[in-house]
Amino acid sequence: MSFLEIKNLSISFGGVKAVDDVSFSIEEGSVYAIIGPNGAGKSTIFNLLSRFYEPLSGQLNFSGNELLELGAKDIARLGIARTFQNLELFEHASVLQNLLVGRHVHNNQSWWRQMLFTRSVVEAELEHRRKVEEVIDFLELAHYRNQMISGLPYGVRKKIELARALCIEPKLLLLDEPSSGLNPEETEEMGFWIEDIRRDLNITVVLIEHDMSLVAEVSDRVLAIVNGRVATEGSHAFVQSHPDVVSAYLGDVK
Amino acid sequence: MRILFKTNYKQDLNLAKHSGHRFWYGLLILVLLAAPLILDGYYIGEATRVLIFAMAGLGLMVVTGFTGQVSLGHAAFLLIGAYTNAWFLAQGFSSFIALPMAALLSMIGGLLVAIPAARMSGIYLAIATLVFAIIVEDVAGHLSSITGGNRGMMVDVPMLFGYQIWQSWELYLFVLIILVAATLIVLNILRSPLGRAMIAVRDSEVSSQALGVNPMKIKVFAFTVSAAITGLAGAFLAHYMLFLTPQIFGILLSIQLLLMIVLGGLGTVHGVFFGAVLIGVLETGISIAKDALPSSIGGLPGIEPLVFGVILVSVIAFEPTGIYSRWVKIRSYMEFFPIYRRKSFKRQRVYLKTERLK
Amino acid sequence: MNEFLQLLIVGISQGCIYGLMALGFVMIYKATEMVNFAQGDMMMLGSFVAWTLIMDLGMPFWLGVPATLIVMALFGALVDILIVRRVIGQPQFAVIILTLGLGIIFRAAAGMIWGHVPLTIDSPISGFSSFYGIVIGNERLVIIAVTALLITILWTYFRYSKWGVAMKATSQNQLAAYYSGIPVRVIISAVWAVAAAISALAGILLAPITLIEPMNGLLGIKAFAAAVIGGFGSMPGAILGGLIVGIIEPFAAAYIPAVKGSMVYIVMLIVLALRPQGLFAQIHKKKL
Numbered sequence: 051m052s053f054l055e056i057k058n059l060s061i062s063f064g065g066v067k068a069v070d071d072v073s074f075s076i077e078e079g080s081v082y083a084i085i086g087p088n089g090a091g092k093s094t095i096f097n098l099l100s101r102f103y104e105p106l107s108g109q110l111n112f113s114g115n116e117l118l119e120l121g122a123k124d125i126a127r128l129g130i131a132r133t134f135q136n137l138e139l140f141e142h143a144s145v146l147q148n149l150l151v152g153r154h155v156h157n158n159q160s161w162w163r164q165m166l167f168t169r170s171v172v173e174a175e176l177e178h179r180r181k182v183e184e185v186i187d188f189l190e191l192a193h194y195r196n197q198m199i200s201g202l203p204y205g206v207r208k209k210i211e212l213a214r215a216l217c218i219e220p221k222l223l224l225l226d227e228p229s230s231g232l233n234p235e236e237t238e239e240m241g242f243w244i245e246d247i248r249r250d251l252n253i254t255v256v257l258i259e260h261d262m263s264l265v266a267e268v269s270d271r272v273l274a275i276v277n278g279r280v281a282t283e284g285s286h287a288f289v290q291s292h293p294d295v296v297s298a299y300l301g302d303v304k
Numbered sequence: 305m306r307i308l309f310k311t312n313y314k315q316d317l318n319l320a321k322h323s324g325h326r327f328w329y330g331l332l333i334l335v336l337l338a339a340p341l342i343l344d345g346y347y348i349g350e351a352t353r354v355l356i357f358a359m360a361g362l363g364l365m366v367v368t369g370f371t372g373q374v375s376l377g378h379a380a381f382l383l384i385g386a387y388t389n390a391w392f393l394a395q396g397f398s399s400f401i402a403l404p405m406a407a408l409l410s411m412i413g414g415l416l417v418a419i420p421a422a423r424m425s426g427i428y429l430a431i432a433t434l435v436f437a438i439i440v441e442d443v444a445g446h447l448s449s450i451t452g453g454n455r456g457m458m459v460d461v462p463m464l465f466g467y468q469i470w471q472s473w474e475l476y477l478f479v480l481i482i483l484v485a486a487t488l489i490v491l492n493i494l495r496s497p498l499g500r501a502m503i504a505v506r507d508s509e510v511s512s513q514a515l516g517v518n519p520m521k522i523k524v525f526a527f528t529v530s531a532a533i534t535g536l537a538g539a540f541l542a543h544y545m546l547f548l549t550p551q552i553f554g555i556l557l558s559i560q561l562l563l564m565i566v567l568g569g570l571g572t573v574h575g576v577f578f579g580a581v582l583i584g585v586l587e588t589g590i591s592i593a594k595d596a597l598p599s600s601i602g603g604l605p606g607i608e609p610l611v612f613g614v615i616l617v618s619v620i621a622f623e624p625t626g627i628y629s630r631w632v633k634i635r636s637y638m639e640f641f642p643i644y645r646r647k648s649f650k651r652q653r654v655y656l657k658t659e660r661l662k
Numbered sequence: 663m664n665e666f667l668q669l670l671i672v673g674i675s676q677g678c679i680y681g682l683m684a685l686g687f688v689m690i691y692k693a694t695e696m697v698n699f700a701q702g703d704m705m706m707l708g709s710f711v712a713w714t715l716i717m718d719l720g721m722p723f724w725l726g727v728p729a730t731l732i733v734m735a736l737f738g739a740l741v742d743i744l745i746v747r748r749v750i751g752q753p754q755f756a757v758i759i760l761t762l763g764l765g766i767i768f769r770a771a772a773g774m775i776w777g778h779v780p781l782t783i784d785s786p787i788s789g790f791s792s793f794y795g796i797v798i799g800n801e802r803l804v805i806i807a808v809t810a811l812l813i814t815i816l817w818t819y820f821r822y823s824k825w826g827v828a829m830k831a832t833s834q835n836q837l838a839a840y841y842s843g844i845p846v847r848v849i850i851s852a853v854w855a856v857a858a859a860i861s862a863l864a865g866i867l868l869a870p871i872t873l874i875e876p877m878n879g880l881l882g883i884k885a886f887a888a889a890v891i892g893g894f895g896s897m898p899g900a901i902l903g904g905l906i907v908g909i910i911e912p913f914a915a916a917y918i919p920a921v922k923g924s925m926v927y928i929v930m931l932i933v934l935a936l937r938p939q940g941l942f943a944q945i946h947k948k949k950l
Contacts, residue, residue, distance in 0.1 A: 075532065102516055126516030138511035142571060143503050146316075150497075151504045155516035157497040164496035165489050171496055178497075179313040179477060218515065374755040376762075420935040426754045427697050428768050431890050434883070435927040556882075559762055566759055606876075610770035616763030620756050621748040648872040 052111075053078035053254060054222060059108030061098060065134075068094045069105075070278040076271075078113075078221075081248050083265045085289070087298055092258040093135055095275075098223050100132060103124055112222065127155050131220035132302045133211045135227050135258075139199045145210055146195050149185060152217025153178040184199035185216045189243065212243070216251070223247065225257040229264050237264055244268045254289045262290065274298075310595030319491055336480055336506070340473035348472045349544075355479045358580035360572070362483075362490055362562045368562070370499065370526030370571040371526040372644030373421070373507030374430045378463045378561050381531045383553035384410045385538025386459075387451050388583060390548060393460040400464065403482075403539050410535020411528050413440070421537055422520045425509075437558055444550040446552045456549040469543075479540050486533050493574060502526055506571075556609075563616050586615070667795045669912045675802035676871075677908020682864035683885030685816075685891065685902035686857035690921035691894055692833040693853040696746065697754075699761040701861055702882015708862025709736045713783050713856035723786050727866055731859045738858025739851040746854070747847070765879060772876040774850045780873030787870065800868040808867060812860070813901060820897075829853060887930040893945050895939075 052075035059072045069091045076082045081288040084092050097103050099110060101122040111119035115128055131152075140148050156178065159171045186192055188211055194202060199210070215223055228244070233245065240262050247253050248268075259265050265272060265286060272289040274281040281294040289295055310316070320326040340348055385406040392402035417436050421429050443452050451457055462469040469475055493499045504512035507517045512519055542548055560583070568579025571617045590608050609641060623630055682700055690698045700705075711733050716726035741764065749756050789800050820826035832839040832849045840846045865878075872878065884907055892903030907926050914925035921928065 099624035102510065102513075122513040123516060123518040126514060134511060134514075138514075139510040140504050140511075142507055143500075147500055147503065151500050151512070151515055151517070154497055154504075159497065161498060164498050165492055167492040167496060172314070173316055175496070176313055179316070183313075214515070256545055287581050368755065374758060376758070415940060420938075423936060423938045425938075427691075427758070427894065428934060428938060430697075430755070430758055431886055432931060435887065435930055437884070439924045439927050439931075442921075446920060513882070555852075555880075556766075558765070559759075562755075562759060566755075570755075584923065605774040606770040609766050610774070613763045613765075613767035617745060617760055617767065620752075620760040620763065621745055 052076060052143060053113055054097075054256075055109075055111040056099075057109040059095070059098060059105055059110065060106045061094060062106060067278050068103055072108075072275070072278070072280050073246035074273050074280065074283060076254060076256060078246065078254055079252065080270040081244060081257070081268050083269035083272045083286075084256065084258045085260070085262075085265060085272060085295075086281070090275045090298075092275055093226055094278075096132060096226055096256075096258065099130065099224060100159040102229075115282045126218055126220075129218070129221035130224065131218040131222070132224035133208075133215055133226055133228065135230070137204075137211055138212055139201045139207055139214070142198065144196050144198055145191065145202075146182065148199060148210060148262070149182045149214050149217050149301070150178055150216040151183060155218055179262075181219070182217055185213050188216070188246070189213045193257065204231050205233070208232060208236075208240075216247070216253075220253055222256070225255060225259075227258055227260065229261045231261060237261060241267045266290075317495060318496075319488075331599045333484070335478070340476060343621045345472050345662065346653075350478050350584060352472065352476045352540075353544055354580050354584035355476070355483050356537050356544055357561075357564060357583060358539065358577055359479070359486060359537035360482050360534050360561055361568070361576040362486055363532070363537060364561050364566050365570075365576050366490060366493075366502075366533065367526045367530035367571070369565055369575065370494065370506065371523060373523060373526065374426070374434040374562075376430050376555070376558050376562065377417070377433035377435070377529075377554070378530075378534050379553040379557035380437040380539055381413060381438035381534035382412045382538035382557065383437075383440055383550065384413045384554070386545075386548055387425055387444060387457070388535070389539035390457055390459040390542045391450060391516055393463065394457075396414075398464060398466070399462040402462075403418055403536065404540035407532040407535045408410035411532040413535075414527045414531025415524065417531075418524040421527065422523040434555065434558070437553070437555065441542030441550045442551055444553075450550070451550070454549060454551070459546050459548060462543055475540075476542055482536060482540070486536065487573065490529075490533075494573070498522070498525065543544070562614075563612070563644075567619055595662070664795050667794065667914075669800050669916055670909065671796070671806075672802065673912045674905060675805040676911060677888075677905035678805050679864050679868050679904070680689065680810070680872055680881075680885045680888045680907050681901040681904025682809060682867075683858055683882060684889040685897060685903045686861045686864075687886065687889045688691045688892075688894060688897055688900040689853055689857045689860075691889075692897075694746075694850050695754075696749075696757045697761065697883070697894075698763035698857070699758060699886075700768055700879075701857070702743075703765045703772075703879035704734065704738065704858050705738070705861040705865040705868070705882065706874075706876060706879040707772060707865070708858075709783075709865035709869045709878065710781075710840060711862065712866045712890060713776070713874055714782050716783055717781070723784075727863075730862055730866060732801035734862035735855035735859040739855040741858075742851045742854035747850070765882070769879045771874045772782070774880075776874075776876070778876060780875045781868075782873055785870040787897065796903075799871075801867075803866045806871055808863070809901075812863070816897075825849075825852070840946070884926055887926050891930055891933050 054076040056075065057073050059069055060067065061069045073094065083103070084095065086092050094103065098105050099117065101117060101120060105118070107261055112130060117125065120128075142153065157174065159174055163171050171289060186195060189212065191209060191213055194206060194210070199207065208228070211227070212225070225244070228240050244255055244257070245268055248255055257269070269286055271283065272286050273283045274289050274292065274295045276294060276298040281298065282289055282292040315321070320329060333339055339351060343351065347370060360378065362380055363381065367373050367375055388409045389402045389406040392405050393399070417433060421432055424432055445454050447453070448455070462475065469478060500518045501512065501522050504515065504517055505522045509519050545552065564579035564583050565575055566579070567582055568577065569575030594607065681703055686701045686704070687698055690696055691785055708730060712726055712730040715721045715729050716723055721729060745764070746760065746903040749760055785801060787801050787804050789801055791799050791803060792798070819829060828839070828844045829849055829852070831842065831844055836838055839849075868878075885904065888903035889900050890903070891906055892899030892901070906929070910926050910929055911922070915922040918925065
């Protein structure tokens with residue numbers, strides 16, 4: 051049994067098959083990239099994994115847990131964290147508060163203790179703060195700690211969303227277009243972080259990405275999705291030269 | 305400008321962040337406690353009303369300001385609290401029973417709204433709460449055996465340890481103590497995981513789910529706490545009013561509460577108090593101005609709602625983040641005095657963000 | 663059976679009024695995603711304007727009605743241009759509070775200008791018709807006929823006219839409409855104008871049945887319930903919701919008088935509890 055195993059996954063929106071009989075599996079500790087043209091159904095796969103959408107059919111298994119038996123709110127507790135394509139940060143809260151929400155799954159204080167802010171809550175809060183500070187150090191966010199999200203530039207927000215996902219202390223991290231909207235330096239930086247996340251934090255990473263140099267740099271395996279179907283899967287070089295992938299991006303060459 | 309040197313994470317958990325906070329808030333509490341020594345009965349009564357409205361606003365802020373669920377029906381919780389308190393006192397129970405029962409029944413009401421309401425969003429929720437309040441008002445009018453129906457109901461004075469609270473300053477202090485306690489509880493919620501989850505649900509429900517927050521649970525929690533606090537405020541409102549009819553708790557009261565927290569500044573505890581004081585001053589001000597104006601203008605019926613409406617509309621159109629944010633701007637202007645930039649609080653150009661896609 | 667039919671027709675005519683108001687809500691909501699809590703008050707203002715033009719200034723009825731519609735259309739556009747436009751992009755509650763505030767102002771202003779003593783308009787339509795053994799006021803039949811006519815006109819307009827299509831495009835995606843060269847601001851003001859005129863028409867139609875007074879503005883809440891029952895984004899839904907609300911009222915009053923005041927709202931809550939987005943939902947999944 052693989053770490054993450056997706057079998058015969060299908061979903062349709064208003065008659066259009068957005069994801070059509072997709073199967074793949076991911077080994078623990080790897081970096082796995084999903085590529086494909088816009089509208090191919092890549093993000094839909096993430097949203098299915100997050101349980102935001104109900105699939106028509108298929109199985110989603112994450113280290114022995116059937117995801118389809120769970121709701122969207124239970125996914126994080128298994129150790130699956132994600133970022134969003136169009137940033138879903140808590141705009142009117144500080145960076146620190148955003149990151150602390152990432153600790154929500156590790157909260158075990160009862161509601162009345164929180165209302166009275168008892169000693170045990172204080173202890174727990176200090177522990178959360180220490181964990182969050184580790185992430186802040188890791189991603190070099192100390193400068194922004196107390197700023198409001200609504201005043202921050204796009205590149206920083208992107209980093210904060212990554213940091214928030216890391217605060218869950220996940221086993222699996224889903225990154226939806228981590229480099230979109232970033233300049234070349236920031237993209238390169240993102241590449242280093244993904245490497246670090248895998249190597250230092252032992253987190254399995256799945257990323258949806260359009261930037262082929264970033265994909266080539268970080269990923270062990272690549273999955274190409276075209277029109278909701280798996281076009282091919284394999285090493286980066288193999289996938290990039292696959293005729294179906296080439297024609298999906300460039301049109302038929304002949 | 306004060307630069308804080310932090311040496312311990314615990315500093316961020318404290319309610320008073322530095323000695324300045326401790327001094328000013330301490331002074332504020334002292335002044336409020338000493339107010340009965342300085343002010344005469346009429347003004348103590350007015351101050352009591354402000355405190356009661358602050359308590360109700362605090363309740364509404366929990367659900368609307370922090371959890372982002374607009375409620376147009378909070379007058380219903382005031383009603384439930386007021387009548388419950390009055391009924392239990394009329395049966396000869398002391399305030400030790402009557403007040404918790406007011407909070408409890410109101411909480412149950414909140415739960416009744418919250419469970420279906422947690423599935424709704426935006427406009428549907430606003431209308432559902434509005435309609436809930438209309439129904440509650442209607443029911444209170446029909447249950448004449450308990451509420452006296454539309455003829456109304458007298459309210460007994462509060463009773464503690466067999467001692468009846470007759471004096472206006474005694475009621476004032478009683479309200480003040482409960483209000484401070486309620487505020488502390490709300491502040492505690494805000495600095496703990498529950499409060500952060502509330503803000504998360506407010507700002508982005510999807511990503512809060514992806515982080516393991518259960519938005520349904522959080523909304524139900526927020527509604528329940530909110531209803532309990534507002535119910536308590538209703539219980540005290542009964543003592544302030546002395547006589548209850550269902551009509552007091554109409555739509556206008558709900559709107560007034562909402563106006564209060566919007567005026568003060570949504571999403572801050574300060575906003576509640578700014579708003580309550582502002583509304584209190586405004587009401588007194590309008591009634592004074594009415595006497596000062598020639599009777600052809602001042603005597604017109606409907607001048608008060610007109611002024612209220614105009615203020616409401618201008619605040620939303622010109623300073624949608626409320627008086628508290630205006631205060632923040634003035635404060636930072638003074639702190640940074642020679643180098644303040646006008647642009648720092650410039651409103652960004654915004655496009656319509658659709659809420660049809662949930 | 664006769665009583666049933668009688669109540670049904672009374673309900674349908676009342677429902678047409680709610681439906682028209684709800685149509686105003688829905689049009690504004692579709693175009694701008696704003697909920698106009700002052701819609702009922704616009705209806706109330708419309709009936710007062712008609713009263714001033716016809717009874718006070720002595721305009722003939724058939725001239726006074728279109729004049730009222732034009733005045734109210736201009737008024738609706740002005741409200742958008744001067745005030746409502748400022749809150750585009752602000753969160754939903756800002757809009758709710760803004761329009762609630764406008765409603766309060768309209769009601770208070772109407773009370774100051776026209777007083778709180780109920781007024782009436784002399785209507786050229788009077789008398790009763792009787793058929794199948796029931797007797798119905800002609801003004802109620804006129805309401806039903808005018809509503810049916812108006813719906814047909816609106817439907818044709820949105821389907822075929824250039825402006826109608828532009829309004830539909832704007833309601834689908836403002837930015838895209840803007841890029842396609844549609845004057846979005848003008849369109850939005852036009853929507854407000856049309857919505858105000860429709861409400862004014864509802865006010866004129868209602869005038870012979872109920873007296874004209876400022877508190878009529880609160881009828882908007884019932885129209886609101888109608889719009890919700892119909893599913894906020896749907897124009898046929900608005901009319902259907904209006905009819906449902908209109909029919910519930912006389913029946914509740916006749917058969918279960920204890921809940922006659924809140925029956926409509928109870929039904930609305932039940933609909934919302936079963937289908938949180940109303941009968942004709944317009945809310946889709948957000949793209950992530």
